Amino acid sequence: MSDFFSLLVEEFPQVRSGLWVTLEATVLGALLAGALAFALGLMAGSKLLLARGFSRVVVEFFRGTSLYIQLFWLYYAMPLLTGYELTPLICGVVAFGLNYGAYGAEVVRGAINSVPRGQYEAAIALNLSPARRLWKVILPQAWVQMIPSFTNLLIQLLKCTPLLWLISAADLMTVIQQLRDRTGETLTAYLTLLAAYFVLAYALTLLMNLLERGAKRRLGLDTGAKGLLKSRSTTATAVGGTR
Amino acid sequence: MNGFDWNAVGESLPLLLEGFRVTLLATVLGTLVAAVLGLAVAVAGRAPSKFVTVPVRAVTEFVRSTPLLVQLVGAAALFSSVEPLYIGIAVLGVHYAAYTSEVYRAGIDGVPKGQWEACRALSLSPRRTWQAVILPQAVRNVLPALGNYAISMFKETPFLAVITVQEMVFEARKYGADHFAYTEVFTLAGLIFLVASYPTSLLMRKLEKRLGH
Numbered sequence: 280m281s282d283f284f285s286l287l288v289e290e291f292p293q294v295r296s297g298l299w300v301t302l303e304a305t306v307l308g309a310l311l312a313g314a315l316a317f318a319l320g321l322m323a324g325s326k327l328l329l330a331r332g333f334s335r336v337v338v339e340f341f342r343g344t345s346l347y348i349q350l351f352w353l354y355y356a357m358p359l360l361t362g363y364e365l366t367p368l369i370c371g372v373v374a375f376g377l378n379y380g381a382y383g384a385e386v387v388r389g390a391i392n393s394v395p396r397g398q399y400e401a402a403i404a405l406n407l408s409p410a411r412r413l414w415k416v417i418l419p420q421a422w423v424q425m426i427p428s429f430t431n432l433l434i435q436l437l438k439c440t441p442l443l444w445l446i447s448a449a450d451l452m453t454v455i456q457q458l459r460d461r462t463g464e465t466l467t468a469y470l471t472l473l474a475a476y477f478v479l480a481y482a483l484t485l486l487m488n489l490l491e492r493g494a495k496r497r498l499g500l501d502t503g504a505k506g507l508l509k510s511r512s513t514t515a516t517a518v519g520g521t522r
Numbered sequence: 523m524n525g526f527d528w529n530a531v532g533e534s535l536p537l538l539l540e541g542f543r544v545t546l547l548a549t550v551l552g553t554l555v556a557a558v559l560g561l562a563v564a565v566a567g568r569a570p571s572k573f574v575t576v577p578v579r580a581v582t583e584f585v586r587s588t589p590l591l592v593q594l595v596g597a598a599a600l601f602s603s604v605e606p607l608y609i610g611i612a613v614l615g616v617h618y619a620a621y622t623s624e625v626y627r628a629g630i631d632g633v634p635k636g637q638w639e640a641c642r643a644l645s646l647s648p649r650r651t652w653q654a655v656i657l658p659q660a661v662r663n664v665l666p667a668l669g670n671y672a673i674s675m676f677k678e679t680p681f682l683a684v685i686t687v688q689e690m691v692f693e694a695r696k697y698g699a700d701h702f703a704y705t706e707v708f709t710l711a712g713l714i715f716l717v718a719s720y721p722t723s724l725l726m727r728k729l730e731k732r733l734g735h
Binding site for chain 1: 526587677716
């Protein structure tokens with residue numbers, strides 16, 4: 280028991296760098312996924328058939344073909360095919376971003392659709408330009424609906440980062456596994472690892488709850504501080520499903 | 523080495539399909555475990571005593587917030603004498619039970635309060651209340667959501683390759699490493715997933731619409 284933890288303290292710089300890789304992959308992957316989600320989600324509501332079709336195909340492709348395979352394709356197959364090699368971390372960021380961007384696009388699409396029709400009509404009646412209509416009227420209302428689903432996706436993304444271990448990026452899992460190999464304390468090592476991910480996931484949830492509260496405030500819906508500590512939103516499955 | 527080797531495609535396809543059988547088996551059995559265990563967790567979560575509900579909720583929260591891959595690798599390392607496929611099914615089932623329990627919970631909450639009151643008025647036992655009144659109404663509403671989790675479990679079965687279950691991706695990696703033909707096998711494996719999962723999700727969407735969600 281103590282062996283593992285003393286080694287953990289001893290090798291702290293290594294553990295910290297592993298934690299850093301995990302966080303980097305999560306945050307960068309989430310940013311890419313968010314950008315893609317909005318791009319594809321808005322395209323899905325476009326009047327142009329081409330834009331709609333493109334978004335549909337991309338979303339179905341990346342949702343349909345397992346993240347695991349996308350990651351391995353990028354890592355193993357792409358260098359053979361194109362001669363261009365990505366670093367393991369970038370591979371992870373791209374795969375996570377594409378995969379969760381596709382799931383996120385459905386969330387964006389669903390949330391925009393759920394804004395009441397009357398809001399569109401009112402914005403048109405006020406003669407707002409399409410850009411202002413979207414930015415000032417539709418998105419602020421849709422955004423509140425999106426956050427709980429985005430929180431779920433973010434946690435899912437964090438939970439996929441141990442895949443980096445398989446493509447030899449030195450993430451948190453890699454580092455803890457090395458410590459486990461050196462001490463032979465399997466149970467302690469994996470429980471520590473699980474606890475670390477749990478803490479990370481909860482921290483991300485709290486941040487997203489803060490974001491949700493801010494977004495609700497802007498709409499004049501103040502929910503108070505009680506909801507900030509909740510681990511999961513009850514409305515999480517309302518828009519676009521969880522996965 | 524550049525380019526796409528069609529021979530490798532033809533040669534690896536039977537192997538991949540062989541592995542695909544294991545993928546399907548793991549998905550079906552894993553879904554069964556998740557559906558049954560999730561229901562048990564959801565019912566236990568409504569127990570009158572806090573000594574039951576609080577630990578149940580804590581464990582569910584922990585399981586669903588931690589990575590499946592770590593759970594799999596950890597379980598395989600701890601129970602190294604057990605057949606990897608069984609470990610995979612058990613871990614997949616437990617992991618997804620944490621999600622399906624939430625689905626059941628919502629389904630049970632959706633049963634009108636009057637139904638509970640009517641059961642009490644008829645002085646039905648708790649067991650009969652659940653069996654004859656609440657669950658039949660709750661389960662019908664949650665079927666589409668359970669189906670969606672089955673699809674996402676299907677897409678996560680490649681994780682089982684890590685603990686040496688010989689499913690499709692395991693075969694793909696092996697063939698890829700032996701023949702240095704990663705492009706072909708991973709493309710093929712991805713397409714098989716797409717072909718299998720897309721019609722299923724279309725079907726689920728139709729079912730969801732029909733049940734009025």
